[in-house]
Amino acid sequence: xxxxxxxxxxxxxxxxxxxxxxxxxxxxxxxxxxxxxxxxxxxxxxxxxxxxxxxxxxxxxxxxxxxxxxxxxxxxxxxxxxxxxxxxxxxxxxxxxxxxxxxxxxxxxxxxxxxxxxxxxxxxxxxxxxxxxxxxxxxxxxxxxxxxxxxxxxxxxxxxxxxxxxxxxxxxxxxxxxxxxxxxxxxxxxxxxxxxxxxxxxxxxxxxxxxxxxxxxxxxxxxxxxxxxxxxxxxxxxxxxxxxxxxxxxxxxxxxxxxxxxxxxxxxxxxxxxxxxxxxxxxxxxxxxxxxxxxxxxxxxxxxxxxxxxxxxxxxxxxxxxxxxxxxxxxxxxxxxxxxxxxxxxxxxxxxxxxxxxxxxxxxxxxxxxxxxxxxxxxxxxxxxxxxx
Amino acid sequence: xxxxxxxxxxxxxxxxxxxxxxxxxxxxxxxxxxxxxxxxxxxxxxxxxxxxxxxxxxxxxxxxxxxxxxxxxxxxxxxxxxxxxxxxxxxxxxxxxxxxxxxxxxxxxxxxxxxxxxxxxxxxxxxxxxxxxxxxxxxxxxxxxxxxxxxxxxxxxxxxxxxxxxxxxxxxxxxxxxxxxxxxxxxxxxxxxxxxxxxxxxxxxxxxxxxxxxxxxxxxxxxxxxxxxxxxxxxxxxxxxxxxxxxxxxxxxxxxxxxxxxxxxxxxx
Numbered sequence: 001x002x003x004x005x006x007x008x009x010x011x012x013x014x015x016x017x018x019x020x021x022x023x024x025x026x027x028x029x030x031x032x033x034x035x036x037x038x039x040x041x042x043x044x045x046x047x048x049x050x051x052x053x054x055x056x057x058x059x060x061x062x063x064x065x066x067x068x069x070x071x072x073x074x075x076x077x078x079x080x081x082x083x084x085x086x087x088x089x090x091x092x093x094x095x096x097x098x099x100x101x102x103x104x105x106x107x108x109x110x111x112x113x114x115x116x117x118x119x120x121x122x123x124x125x126x127x128x129x130x131x132x133x134x135x136x137x138x139x140x141x142x143x144x145x146x147x148x149x150x151x152x153x154x155x156x157x158x159x160x161x162x163x164x165x166x167x168x169x170x171x172x173x174x175x176x177x178x179x180x181x182x183x184x185x186x187x188x189x190x191x192x193x194x195x196x197x198x199x200x201x202x203x204x205x206x207x208x209x210x211x212x213x214x215x216x217x218x219x220x221x222x223x224x225x226x227x228x229x230x231x232x233x234x235x236x237x238x239x240x241x242x243x244x245x246x247x248x249x250x251x252x253x254x255x256x257x258x259x260x261x262x263x264x265x266x267x268x269x270x271x272x273x274x275x276x277x278x279x280x281x282x283x284x285x286x287x288x289x290x291x292x293x294x295x296x297x298x299x300x301x302x303x304x305x306x307x308x309x310x311x312x313x314x315x316x317x318x319x320x321x322x323x324x325x326x327x328x329x330x331x332x333x334x335x336x337x338x339x340x341x342x343x344x345x346x347x348x349x350x351x352x353x354x355x356x357x358x359x360x361x362x363x364x365x366x367x368x369x370x371x372x373x374x375x376x377x378x379x380x381x382x383x384x385x386x387x388x389x
Numbered sequence: 390x391x392x393x394x395x396x397x398x399x400x401x402x403x404x405x406x407x408x409x410x411x412x413x414x415x416x417x418x419x420x421x422x423x424x425x426x427x428x429x430x431x432x433x434x435x436x437x438x439x440x441x442x443x444x445x446x447x448x449x450x451x452x453x454x455x456x457x458x459x460x461x462x463x464x465x466x467x468x469x470x471x472x473x474x475x476x477x478x479x480x481x482x483x484x485x486x487x488x489x490x491x492x493x494x495x496x497x498x499x500x501x502x503x504x505x506x507x508x509x510x511x512x513x514x515x516x517x518x519x520x521x522x523x524x525x526x527x528x529x530x531x532x533x534x535x536x537x538x539x540x541x542x543x544x545x546x547x548x549x550x551x552x553x554x555x556x557x558x559x560x561x562x563x564x565x566x567x568x569x570x571x572x573x574x575x576x577x578x579x580x581x582x583x584x585x586x587x588x589x590x591x592x593x594x595x596x597x598x599x600x601x602x603x604x605x606x607x608x609x610x611x612x613x614x615x616x617x618x619x620x621x622x623x624x625x626x627x628x629x630x631x632x633x634x635x636x637x638x639x640x641x642x643x644x645x646x647x648x649x650x651x652x653x654x655x656x657x658x
Contacts, residue, residue, distance in 0.1 A: 018489050018516045020448040022541035022566050025548065163454070169445065176447050181567040183543055276490040276516070277445065289466050290494025291444040 009197025011313030017196040019176075019279045026183045031198040033103045038205075043102065050094050051209065054127060055084045057091075059210075061217035061369070066340040067353075073360035074367040076226065077343070078214045078242060080374060085120045087346065087374030088210060088238045089191055093120035095206035097128050100187035107131040107182065110189045111175040113140055113168035113234065114301035114348060115147025116374050117191030122156035132156040135174040139166035140300045143382040165294045168234075168304045172278050192235025193308035196279030200240075200309050207241025214369055215245045222367060228252035228359065231371040232351040233269070233322065234302035236311045238373035243320060253319065255311060256355040258297035259326035266295035268307045269315050269322040277306040283315065298327040299347035301374075323358075325351040331388060333357060334376060346374035391510040391535040393482035394558040397435045398593040398614060407606065407643040408435035408615030410595055411622050411636055412486070414456040415439050415473065416465025418626060423460075424473050426632045430622075431480035433636040436559075438513065438617060441470050441487040448515040450570030452620040456627070467491055467500075471507035482510035484537060484558070489517040489525075497525055501532040511535030511558045519552045526555065537561050542582050550589060559593040559615065562586055569598050570620045575608060584612045603642035610646035 008031075009015045017027055037043040051057040059079045068075045080088035093110075100108060108130050112118030118134040125132035134151055138160045141148050151158050161170040172194075179188040193200045193207075211229075218226055229246050231239035233255040243253045257267035265271070268283040275284040277292060285293040285305040297303040314320035325333075330347060333354035338344045345353060349372050356370045383389050401408040411430045416423055430437055442457035442465050449457070467487070474483055485504060492500045492514060504512065511534050517525060519538070526536045535558030540549060543566055553560060562583055564575060587594045596609055597617030606616050618639055625635040 016521055017518060018521055019518060020515045020541070020563075021518050021539045021552075022448075022543050022563060024518045024520070024541075025543045025545055164444070164458075173445055173447065177450075177568050180448065183566050275493055276488075278447075279516070284490075286490070286494065288494065289468075290488070290490040290492075291461070292490075 009201060011310045012316050013274065014281045014309035014312040015197055015200060016281050017279060018276045018281070019196050020180060022180050022183060027196055027198070029103070034099060034198055034202050037099055037102060043098065047095055047098055050098070051091065055090050055094065056082065057209065058213045059083060061214055061221065063221070064341050067337060070336070070340060071357050071360040072364040075356055076218060076369045077372040078210060078369055079372055080210060080238065081343065081345065081349070081372050085116070085123050086377065087116035087120065088207060088241060089117040089120035090123065091209055091241070092191065092203050092206040092237060093117065093124040093189060096187070096189045096202070097121070097124035097130060100189065101128050101130060103187065105185060105187040107133070107186045108189050109133045109135065109175050109178045109186055110191060111135050111168065111171035112191060113137070113171065113303060114299065114346065115140065115144040115151065115378060116301060116346070118156065118158070119147050119150045119154070121189050121191070122151040122154035125156065126154045133178065134158050135161055135171040135178070137165070137167040137171050138162040140168065140171070144300055144378050145381055147378050167295070168300065169292065176278065192237040193240045193310060194235040194278060194280060194282070194306060200280065203237050204240040204244055204310060207237050208244040210238065210241040210371065211243065211245025214242060218369060225249050225251050226369045227366040228254055228368045229371070230254045230256065230352045230356050230359070230368055232256045232302060232348050232373065233307060233311060234258070234266070234304050234348065236308040238371050240308060240310055242369070242371045247319065253314070253321070254355060254359065255320055255322040256351045257322055257324050258299055258302035258351060259324040260296040261327055264294065264296035265324065266297045266303050266305065267324045268305060269311060270324050274312070280309045282306050282309045282312045298330060299351065301346070301348040302351065323355050325354045329354040343372070344376040345372055346376045347379045349373045391482070391533055391558050393510050394436060394535055397482050398559060401435050401615070407610050407613065407646050408593065408595065409433055409636065409640050409643050410436045410438055410615055410617040411632070412438040412440060412617060412619035414453065414460050414623060415441055415470035416460030416463045417456040417623070418459055420463055420465065420469065420473070426626065427473070427477055429632045430636065433633065433640045434481045435615065437481050437483045438486050438619070439470065439474065439483055441467050441485055441491060443488040443491060446488060448568055450568040450620060452624050453569050456623045467495060471503055471509070474509060475507040483508070484511040484513055484535070485509055486513040486515070489514050492525065497528045501528040501534055505532035505534055509534065511537055513537040513539070513561055515539060519548070519555065539563060540586055542566050542579055546585070549586060553586065553590045556590060556592045559595050560586065560590050561617065562594055562596045562613070564596050564598045564600070567598065575605070580609065580612060583609060587612055603638050606639060606642040616643065
């Protein structure tokens with residue numbers, strides 16, 4: 001294990017830039033362009049106005065009265081499911097697409113698992129007139145068919161990735177290979193807080209609007225901060241987006257990983273070891289030879305063997321705690337929210353809901369915010385097909 | 390610098406030819422066939438590059454990716470690769486090609502010591518760029534291993550100078566922005582970048598990615614010291630051809646270079 005610490009883009013020992021030389025100049029240029037954009041009020045205004053008028057921000061902080069009663073506490077839902085395209089992914093897709101355009105890029109490649117990031121990227125590219133190619137695992141194309149059709153309708157080319165595990169990991173591999181082959185005109189629009197620096201930081205920043213809004217909203221409603229904030233963690237972008245605003249507060253941060261069917265899972269923070277995947281040091285599901293293991297989750301957006309380097313650092317420092325919820329428990333939470341609140345959550349977000357129920361059982365009466373990162377319409381065809389509804 | 394790598398390039402230069410660096414994937418198409426190919430290839434190679442298969446390579450094209458999948462199905466590991474290399478007959482120096490996570494999984498220090506013990510001369514780690522390489526370079530130096538520096542057509546002049554300033558053994562010049570795999574020809578800017586790199590480099594410069602035909606070697610030989618042949622060789626092995634049949638004409642091209650055509654005028658080759 002390397003002992004290098006505290007350079008740019010490092011969270012403890014995690015992060016870094018482990019990419020082929022062909023891409024290094026791109027990362028350096030991206031880092032500089034992002035730093036310049038952050039200082040430019042015109043860029044910030046353009047993004048803010050697009051978030052308001054195109055995405056529909058701010059999103060509500062909804063008090064889930066019947067769910068709270070059923071669980072025995074006070075549960076607020078941060079309604080990212082109400083954003084345009086139906087998940088928090090659009091916050092980052094729009095930010096990066098605007099940045100790419102500013103950098104003179106004409107072509108965007110993206111990976112997608114559940115398809116939510118792919119749809120968000122396709123929408124942002126359509127709006128800004130950028131060419132869009134989305135890599136998606138063959139298995140995910142099957143289990144998230146409505147999103148494939150939405151991406152195509154939005155003008156994106158969807159490329160199914162049929163090698164290996166046919167899921168998110170393979171889609172990232174293919175997107176990176178595409179980027180290596182056309183580094184001048186292409187921007188790789190990563191959908192989570194993963195990948196080489198500056199992506200984990202940049203994606204967190206674009207998503208941190210979630211936490212900033214939620215913190216203000218909860219103070220207005222409750223007159224105080226919540227006891228805990230809960231979010232699901234695949235790569236971990238919705239979790240970093242809401243955690244960031246509460247990191248300096250006396251508020252518990254709970255991340256929820258996918259426990260899959262028990263035998264196979266996607267919970268690197270709970271059962272992985274540090275290693276390098278897709279350009280960054282992070283907790284990773286790997287064997288003793290450093291080969292990446294296969295994962296399983298009912299939620300394609302969580303079906304990934306790695307996790308953002310910042311989460312890896314938060315785990316080691318103890319500032320955030322990470323838990324595991326399996327397929328069945330997530331599915332039960334999915335149904336419960338639908339029936340009690342009239343909100344169909346994404347299977348990914350259902351993992352966070354399931355953990356909220358568990359936490360309130362242990363500590364009745366506390367106030368929590370669950371990041372409801374996306375809507376569940378995309379999951380219905382597959383769940384019906386499998387007789388799970 | 391690793392003594393055997395230095396010796397291999399000096400020998401090629403003294404004979405007035407370019408070095409040939411064939412790439413084989415450990416465990417491909419089977420562990421036995423790999424050991425066999427290793428022997429066969431030794432007759433044509435100045436340095437042999439041996440890939441250790443990784444589940445998620447980022448810089449490899451379809452041909453080498455597939456070879457890695459095949460090798461992994463045969464349960465090829467770093468340990469089995471080093472065992473095969475340790476038991477081979479004396480021959481050209483070997484450099485490993487693998488992902489940084491495979492090195493970290495073993496531990497940098499242990500990796501360096503195990504590789505050196507198996508007679509390996511160095512390693513190419515494509516996803517370990519210059520900025521992240523300090524620890525690995527230091528541990529390699531303690532064991533006399535070379536960490537092979539990589540340059541790409543996208544590398545800026547300032548980076549090129551910094552990277553070549555630390556280069557050991559030889560420098561690996563990626564011929565195109567892209568993944569490994571055979572290609573038709575080379576752009577003018579590729580030639581220009583190779584020329585600039587050689588000017589700056591204190592170690593031999595070798596061109597890889599897309600070298601499959603004698604014409605490729607002819608067109609670049611004025612500017613490079615060696616050529617890496619990967620996908621073309623792996624594909625030939627997949628198609629059941631003899632490794633020697635692929636390497637013979639490339640080896641001949643390395644002898645008939647622009648440099649030595651003048652040197653050997655009149656001499657029979």
